Amino acid sequence: MTAAEVEGVEGYRVRARSWIRSNLEPADFTTLEAGLAGELSEAEELAAIDHERRLQRKLFDAGYAGISIDRDYGGQGLSPAHQRAFNEELTGFDYPARLQVPNFSPCAAVLLDFGTEDQKRTHIPAILKGEKLWMQLLSEPSGGSDVAAALTTAVRDGDEWILNGSKIWTTGAWWSDWGLCLARTNWDAPKHRGLTVFIFPLHRDGVDVHRIEMLNGSKEFCQEFLTDVRVPDSDRVGDVDQGWTVGTRWMFHERMLYNSPLITAPPTGRPTQGAVSPVGVARDIGVLDDPRVRDLIGEARMLEMVEGELQERIGTAVRSGRMSDQGAAIARLYHGVSAARARSINFEIAGATGAAWVDDDGSAAGRGIDFLMRQSPCIAGGTTEMARNVISERVLGMPRDRTTDRDLPFREVPRGPAAGADSRS
Template identity: 45%
Template sequence: MTTPNTADLEPVDDFRDRARRWLRATLPPAPPEPAGESGKSEASWSRARQLQRILYDGGFAGICFPRQYGGLGLTTEHQRAFSEESRGFEMPLALNIPTLTICAATILDRGTEAQKRAHLPAVLRGEELLVQFLSEPRGGSDLAGLTTRAERRGENWVLNGAKIWSSGAYAADYALCLARTDWDVPKHAGLTMFLVPVHAPGITIRRITQVDGSREFCQEFLDDVVLPGDAVLGEVNGGWEVTNRQLFHERSAVGGASPYASGAQAHSGRDVSALVEIARRTGQFDDPRVREDIGAARAMNMVHDQLIARITRGIASGDLPPAAGSIVRLFSAQNSWLQADTALRVAGPWAATGPDGSGRAGHDYLMRQAWSLAGGSTEMARNIISERVLGMPREAAPDRDVPFNRVERGR
């Protein structure tokens, strides 16, 4: 992101004070976080759009987005201050990932001027939700090995293929969709990113039932989906460069380091108040073992916050490569595992129903492994850190520099 001239900006402390007063006067307290399908209903998405519009009208949407695209053009310090003050208030957190922190941020970095002016203000007003069409049913972690096809037909493009694991696609308006446009070059070189209307003719969306009963993930089938020429995001056959930038934003978002969020994610694992409440409700708050567990969880949260600040400064100054964002992503997963494990251990039998009847600890434990995959698998994060940050040798890849139409598949 471009660093604003701080001399022309409202002081952070003044901004924090103004945000605190506005939040107290405008937004209700955050409701209890719903579990499973109840947290992914059509009504919840409608409420998130409404809350985003309230932020926009109040002058607190898109804090780090440029002014010409509907944002405030302020610094990450302003964003951090607002996120801290907004804890405890109802916020449009569902729009953070992937709409604001990943997709909109990628459009900001790689979109044309027309694309930025068409989509970013609409996103910041809560009028558009964005989603990612990246992974494919047979792709695994080999994103560049995708086989969704985009073919030129006159001035248009026609897409055919299938995508999967698209969070919230059923509620979205547009998708960033990666497709293959050249089969005669190595796999990374023949890809193009497209901005696709999610409900365009030819797109079928099916929701996937998860272990907790929710159906947030989706699979999409694209059958002769026609797009105009200006739907290309970035350059034709330059989609891998756009994807790398998109994945950078995804790692930052999942790690809790994105400057583009509307408020702080409640499930980020950086607040032990839920652990304290479980201990009190189950009569264990004075147990030395339980207090030690809570202290360890709190210490991990403090390290997490300091790590985010250090990595963010390092990338901004050029002392660290952008790939260092994978360090935050990996640590965030490890911290989330620890928080879920600790809640389960403290809750004991109450994990299934909860002392308040919610069963939150048990639900979070069921979804624990999601943090192994969100924002790219932890194994991929370790590869990126080893190869692109530490400079270790790249792992073997038999299809490297081989034209994609000569790569054996399906074995």
């Protein structure tokens, strides 16, 4: 398609708006919110996922899936600006909220960046149709932020690799189909130079998926145990031992969050655990006229609106190349800090009702649980401390922290007593 044939963004927007209004239901996040609060049965969760798969298929059939993805891979071959226009029109309508992060970004994004032609032609269309849902096997129990210290190991056996180890904090792994996995392929190289990325289906022998119960009852996170999982070499992404090149880009896509041009979601994003209106909390316990409460409501709205403008600014700057990809860490840091603050604000407004409540306390009920979960937005998706490292080192160019493991063969890197004796092979 030549540039002249590409539909203008505003024309596209009008067409998208009309399609959205006549084909999508109004947004109703009740089930999503209940899932985040751990209030849904397994069957209810699976029904919700099936609904979203069908929604994704509907988008695909109408030509609104993968708007900025190449036509060769089942996308629409349009620009990120077209995707943004579609997203803006999506506000207030039902969309496949659970299928965006990590399915489209980082997973599909990484496949598009590093996958072979075959991998892209096989997997991207299946993702776009909602047939296969992907998740990321990145973090490990032995190390959260130090992702490159992965212990999960892949050993070559002819045309196959044999994977053993454990991955953790995988959102929705129990209902996902495929995984993108970072594994160690060379224990004698320094840690960043002995990693390789693989892909494999999750529902198979040797992959044992456990759901983790969080302190608020939610079970959306999982841990996987990999035992002699055989992966053909054709399911390797990127070069052998060059997995950190993939991993760096992978984590960039993770930090882009809802700024990614692969994401189909209204600009406001999806509801997240604990994102409750402070006005509702104040109204439901009758403190709306308290000037201290109004100050808090003003602060919460301020933080939320500035976040929207910051995302826009950083997104624009990264897309135009005026800021390096690493600038996405700025928006990530802001989001973590302001979302945590929002939970504190709601808890403070709720007063004692935040700590002890009955069902008819309305929005004030349960705000204490959100407070208990407050650090979640500062941890999930890469901690705010890591974002601060990236901003200072990669955006401001400050010296990297001294580490003892950079040039050692990974086998000799100290792992500490917490790693457990069994991992010191």
